[in-house]
Amino acid sequence: MAALLFCVLVSSILTEPASCTTRHYTFNIVQKNVTRLCKTKSIITVNGKFPGPRLIAREGDQVLVKVVNNVTNNITLHWHGIRQLRSGWSDGPAYVTQCPIQTGQNYTYNFTITGQRGTLFWHAHISWLRSTLHGPIIILPKKNETYPFRKPYKEVPIIFGEWWNADPEAVISEALQTGGGPNVSDAYTINGRPGPSYNCSSKDTFKLKVKPGKTYLLRLINAAMNDELFFGIANHTLTIVEADAVYVKPFSTSVVVITPGQTTNVLLKTKSHHPNATFIMAAQPYSTGQGTFDNSTVTAFLEYEGKNPSNKNAIFTPTLPQFNATSFVANFTKKFRSLNNPKYTIANVPQKVDKQFFFTVGLGTTPCNQNSTCAGPNGTKFAASVNNVSFALPATALLQAHFSKKSNGIYTTDFPTNPQNPFNYTGTPPNNTLVSNGTRLVSLPFNTSVELVLQDTSILGAESHPLHLHGFNFFIVGEGFGNYDPTNDPLNFNLVDPVERNTVGVPSGGWVAIRFLTDNPGVWFMHCHFDVHTSWGLRMAWIVLDGPLPSQQLPPPPFDLPKC
CATH class of the missing domain: 2.60.40.420 (Cupredoxins -  blue copper proteins)
Known part of the structure; x- marks a missing residue:
């Protein structure tokens, strides 16, 4: 120390x-x-x-x-x-x-x-x-190591967020009490600033000053609470070089799609001259669900240093897709490939699978309290689930219970590996929308190769879900629309250079297949990164047991670990 x-x-x-x-x-x-x-x-x-x-x-x-x-x-x-x-x-x-x-x-x-x-x-x-x-x-990178691309002139974090005029804690508290959907945010933000597209906010705008003929690395972070976003810069092309702290094969785009929990590094090559113009950077939501969302646009300014202020200053605005442009999103996400370069990163995707899981993700309902009516569908409360289990957080930490071998009354390890009642997941919704509740986990041996298919459901309307796995990166080996076909869809899996991420958008009305290796002992959360869905229970956890070697075992808790 x-x-x-x-x-x-x-x-x-x-x-x-x-x-x-x-x-x-x-x-x-x-x-x-x-x-x-x-x-x-x-x-x-x-x-x-x-x-x-x-x-x-x-x-x-x-x-x-x-x-x-x-x-x-x-x-x-x-x-x-x-x-x-x-x-x-x-x-x-x-x-x-x-x-x-x-x-x-x-x-x-x-x-x-x-x-x-x-x-x-x-x-x-x-x-x-x-x-x-x-x-x-x-x-x-480590000292004396380089990027797999030309070193940028400057690096700039760009953080997307959401702003509520109300206290967000009061917003979700009210929603959980009434059983209805929470009030949407009042604005999106770029680096904490809403920009001029909102009332009374023109002076609260992020400005990026750039020089001509330079390459800038923009570090994009979607910290928004409940919205996937489209992002673009007027009259400029972006080259994607990294996703979720893993280098990817570079590709160019005028629009970036980024879900809550995802990060994306892009190279911005500025123009070779001093244009007398302001270029708007804009982000607006991608949304496919039936609920309300903040359908607004946050803007910031990209301006060139040294332009002549006496000349007329043109303003250019980027063209972003419609809010429900699912096909655009699907085509965009399929462009991501691991760099798969021995010097920087190798796509060590598991070629064989020890355990297969099929998880449905989506919305449902739970009954309202007796003799009362709630604001959810047909007087119920909104709920969300994985394999129809709405995950209940315990009163003490799961990792402590696991490490001390005192799980009785805290959790069970019988989380369903497949849907308990299969149905047409993306077709006509079933009449019964109720979900179960519990603190149920999956327990796996150390060094198990896992294949997990995440299937969206249309029970209360199909929508995409950004799923985040703690403790591991995973490889996205396949994705598609409709119901997953376990016979034919694996024939098209990419086991050579799939992208490696920690957060994946499960397609609206579709599925995604991921693979990972349980090389990290502990208890690891997996949940939707829409916080409203996490609050409603779209979450679960994996236990990875210790391996035989000391280097494969979870050490004891630190002395200052907080107590409940």
């Missing part, structure tokens, strides 16, 4: 940190008054910043983050996409790997970044606190 090095993050444009192998951060959770859309409200922040501070490290570095809770809410932080190899105690989801950090308490997250480089992000992982508690994780 004496060798801890404090890395200071101060620049608005990414600057390279000092060389260090252990990076030490202190995240103070504090209230901060912030004004957006001409309304001032107190929000929960890290170190008074919204979005929060950048965590910058190199591949191979150890990272220690001391989190001090100075607010009345219980807090946990999740380091989204970090593999957490044998460091599950630092993963962060409340009541899965830890009890929350209570008021006046602190906890030090301790993990090492192994085999990852690119962009990830950190965020709160309890209730809806991540609406304001989030920030970038920037993983630089």
